[in-house]
Amino acid sequence: MPSETRMPSFVGETIDAGRLKLVKVLGEGAYGVVYKAVEQPCVSSSSTSSPKEFAVKVLRKADGSTPEGQCQSREIVTHKIASEHPSVLTLHNVLEDDSFIYLVLDYCPGGDLYSAIVERSSYCKNDALIKSVFIQILDAVQSCHDKGIYHRDLKPDNVFVSDDDSKVYLGDFGLATDVAISTAFSCGSSFYMSPECIGEDLNYMPYSTQCSDIWSLGIILTNMISGRNPWKLATTKDSHFEEYLENNSNLRKMLCVSRAASQLLTEIFTLNPRERITIPELREEILAIKTFFPSEDELALTNRHKKAATSSHSPCIPSSPGQDVADWRAPIGLDEEYLFSSPDLNAPSPTSQATSPLSTPSSPWSSANSLCDDMESLFSGYSSSTSDESDESDEIVTPDTLVGDPMDLEGMKMLGEDYLDISAYGIKESIFESPIIRPMLRHMEYLEL
Incomplete structure (x- = not known):
């Protein structure tokens, strides 16, 4: 956090x-600090x-x-609505004073999925x-x-775990949107962005x-299996x-x-979203699936470096994930029009039970092995997310208004008459005839060439 904007210690x-x-x-993070908080004895249900x-x-x-x-x-709004699910971090309460907002969530001693993958090799x-x-x-x-909320920053740092790493909870809705068809680009964390994003x-x-x-879920799965990213x-x-x-x-x-x-990963990493x-x-x-890991026979066919990487599960994922913290601004591209404006911070707090903390410290990745040295360009650090400002409409979001998968109005204008045919995929058919895209698809079996 820049020194000129560094927050005071609480x-x-x-x-x-x-x-x-x-x-x-x-x-x-770039615009907030997460603390562990303890309920004071005077308000506990039992003194013992x-x-x-x-x-x-x-x-x-x-x-x-x-x-x-x-x-x-x-x-705040998207998190309140999403936290109804048991595997989504529950937002207990939202407090404010003249200068700060406080989001109250449960503390999870296991930290985040990043730590479980890298530090504990769980x-x-x-x-x-x-x-x-x-x-x-x-x-x-x-x-x-299902509620019309799209996270846009799915990565291990935003998934939080129980103390034995067996239960996980999705958190950090700082980039979440209700826009189903978007023209906001470079949104999220670089390693986890889809090509179309x-x-x-x-x-x-x-x-x-x-x-x-x-697509981002596929990168997370890759991290869990191999402890590394497939590309930068x-x-x-x-x-x-x-x-x-x-x-x-x-x-x-x-x-x-x-x-x-x-084979499963290739079904996720499909260039054509359709x-x-x-x-x-x-x-x-x-x-x-029976196993995510290669058999001994399969390992015998790999070279020395690949076999060493599998044996050690060395975390060749970028160091210092906090460097890629998505900031508050809308991503690069045309302004998105959202359905909601500011929630009432004085409204009653959510009643559903919380399951995990919003954020936990992320430790540096452990030292890379020889494979990482050979593929240094693949496993370099995160690049910072870049963004522009966005506009919002005045309509307040509720579970009823959000569930309808509202569309980005500007995106609909760009799609024009073809919109109804491809609304579920957000991409023009004609783009596959592009001289830039067609060679990329030659080996992906999307076109009969």
């Missing part, structure tokens, strides 16, 4: 009329019971008429745990989509935020992504995953 301070005491910093622990995200209060203030409002060669945890993530994201190779055409979320950025300027486009079997060679896992696997289909295939 350690030792109390909020909510003295009910919660902030005891230590859990993590810092252990005090309840929470996570409190502190945001510098922004003017509701500014883009920053509007984005804070969107985070999912290495553990098919059952990968299935269980990833299904929870899928169900959480599907619940959001990046927009560079697809002529910046309107795209489906729902399909883009599914899903554009043709990235040599590893270009190699995948030329021959998708290269994915199995790069990651040392089972044949079945590789052909991309859906979450229900993905859920079914995850449950049916």
